[in-house]
Amino acid sequence: MTGPTTEQQRQWDEQGYLLLAEAVQGEELDRLQRIFDHWAAACKDDWLEGIAKGDSTATYYDLPNPLEKDEIFIDLVDHESWFGLLQRFTDGETLFIGPQVRSVPPWPLSYTGWHPDVGPTNPLHIKVQIYVEDVAPGTGEFGYVPGSHKPGSGPYARPQRQESMPGYKTFPGKAGTAIMFNSYGWHTAMDNGGSVRKSIILIYEKRTPAKVSPEAFAAIENYCTSPERRALFGFEV
Amino acid sequence: MARIDAHLHVFAKQSKEFPREESALAPADREETAEKFLAHMEQHAIDQAMLVQIGGAEITEHAYLRHCIDAYPDRFLGIGLVPGDCAEPEAHMDALAGEGGIVGFRLGSLGGPRDPFAPIDVREFASYRIWQHAAERDYVLWLYVQAADAHLIAHLVDAFPQVRVVLNHLGMCPGQGKFTVDEWGRPKIDTPAYSPAFHTTWRLTRYENVAVLLSGQYAFSKEAFPYRDLAGWHERLLRDFGSRRLMWATDAPWIYEEPGYGKYTRVIDELLPSISERERADIIGGTAGWFLRFPQRADD
Secondary structure, three states: OOOOOHHHHHHHHHHOEEEEOOOOOHHHHHHHHHHHHHHHHHOHHHHHHHHHOOOOOOOOEEOOOHHHOOHHHHHHHOOOOOHHHHHHHOOOOEEEEEEEEEEEOOOOOOOOOOEOOOOOOOOOEEEEEEEOOOEOOOEOOEEEOOOOOOOOOOOOOOOOOHHHOOOOEEEOEOOOOEEEEEOOOOEEEOOEOOOOEEEEEEEEEEOOHHHOOHHHHHHHHHHOOOHHHHHHOOOOO | OOOEEEEEOOEOOOOOOOOOOOOOOOOOOOOEOHHHHHHHHHHOOOOEEEEEOOOOOOHHHHHHHHHHHHHOOOOEEEEEEOOOOOOOHHHHHHHHHOOOOEEEEEEOOOOOOOOOOOOOOHHHOOOHHHHHHHHHHOOEEEEOOOHHHOOHHHHHHHHOOOOOEEEOHHHOOOOOOOEEEOOOOOEEEOOOOOOHHHHOHHHHHHOOOEEEEEOOHHHHOOOOOOOHHHHHHHHHHHHHHOHHHEEEOOOOOOOOOOOOHHHHOOHHHHHOOOOOHHHHHHHHHHHHHHHOOOOOOOOO
8 A cells, every 4th residue: 555645645735635647547447447338338227217206316327336236346445546545644544435436417517516525523534536438628527626625714605607616626637537535625526518427436434433334335245355445344443 | 575476376167168177186176266366365465476377288278377367467477388299389379478467388398308318409309499489489487397307407498598497396306106196185296305406407506597486395395384304405595596586486276275375475484594684575576576577566
C-alpha cells in the first residue's frame, strides 16, 4: 500500500480532493469496461420497469448489487491506487459503505445539484469516483468546490445553474481516472449534454460502530479472506 | 393580495346538458358543483380558483367546465384536456380556449421514448404539436405525467422556454399500478419517500417558465393531516424553486370530507411554518395570480 506523498497530503488537507490519473489501466481497465457494459445491459430491463413503476430514477442508472455480479467490483474497493491513501486519511480505520456503478444518460440538466453528502459532525466521509470511459467536458464530469470541506468555509448555496457555483473546479478525464474527495465538500455532476457517462462511485467512512454493517456484504464474505479486507467490509474490527 | 386555489375539480351529474365519462372517483350520479365550491371559497376567504377538467377530453365533455367559467368569469379560470388520439390537437385547443377562460391544457403523457438512453428528438414526441401550439398561443401546460415520462419533461421545457408549465401535485409523477382510491374516495398514490422526482421534475428549477403546485399531499403522505412527513419536500421545493414559482392548491373535491376544505387552507402554514409573510402571500395566491394571469376582480 502506498500512502500519500507530501504534496498529496497537502492537497488533501487544503483542497479536499486528489486526482489520480491512470488509476485503473491496461488489461484491468479493458476488463472493467467489458464487465460494466455486460451487466448494465443485462439489468437494464428491470431498471426500465422500475422507472415505469415510479420506483427507479430515470436520469441515472445504478447497477443493482454490483459486488455480487463480478469480483472485479470487489477488487476496486481496496484497489492499490487509492486504498493506501484512504487508510492514511482515516488513520487505518477505513470502512466501506457501498458502491454506485452508475450510467448517466444525456439530459438537458444534471441529475443532481451541488451538495455536500454529510455535515462535519458525521465521521470523515470519502468517495472515490472512477471513470470507466472517457468523460469529456459537458458530459457529466465531476465538479468540486476546492476547500469547501473545511470547517468555516462558505457559506454555500445551491445555484440554479451548475456553472454558477463560486470557485468550482471540474474534472473531465480519461477512462481509468479516479477522483478521491472529502464529501463534506460541495460537489456535483456537471450537466451532461453529450454522451453516456459511465463511472463507479465507491463510498467510505472512517469506521464508527454505528456504521459497521457486515450483513450488507454477507453475499461476498467468501471473497473477504485477508484481515484488511474483512475489516474494510466490517466483518472484523 | 388575492388568495387563489390553483387546482381543483368541479363536475355535474352525467346528463345530456353536461355529458362526461364516469370513473371510480366521479361516478355518474355524483356531482361536485361550482356553487358548493363557491360556498367553501366564501367561508375561507378564497378569491379565485383554477378549475381543472375531469370527466373526459372531448369538447362536449367540457360543457360543465365551460358553464362554470361563463357563470363566474372573475372567479374561475380553467384547464382543459386534449384526447390522446386527437388528430388535430391545435383545433381542439383553440376551440376550447377560444371562448375565453380556458387558459391551458393538462397532459398525462408526453409520448416520447421510455428508455432514457434512447436518442431524443422532441419533434417525434406524440405531444410535440400540443407544445408547439401552446408556444404559439401562450397556453399553459399543466403536467401530471406518468413516471415513465418524467425524464421527457426537461427535453420539452428546454425546447419551449416560452411555454408556461405547471407541475401538478408537488412535481410527483405516479408510477404504474400505484394508484388506488382510499376510504374517503380520494386518489392515493404509493410513492417512495425518496422519490425519483427529486432527480427529474425537481431538477427543473433552472427553467423560469416552470412552476409547481403544492397540492395533493393527502395522496402521497403516509400520515394524516397535516402530512408532516412531507415537510421536507416542501422545504426543498421552496429552497429550489422559490415562493414566486410555488402555488397552493387543494385538489378539491377529494379533500372535502377528509381533512376538510378549511383545514386544507392551512396546509402551507403547517408544512412551511417559518416562511415570511411575502413568501406565504406568493404561495397562497400571488404566484398563481401573475403566473396564470388571473383577472383582477372588481372588488379587489
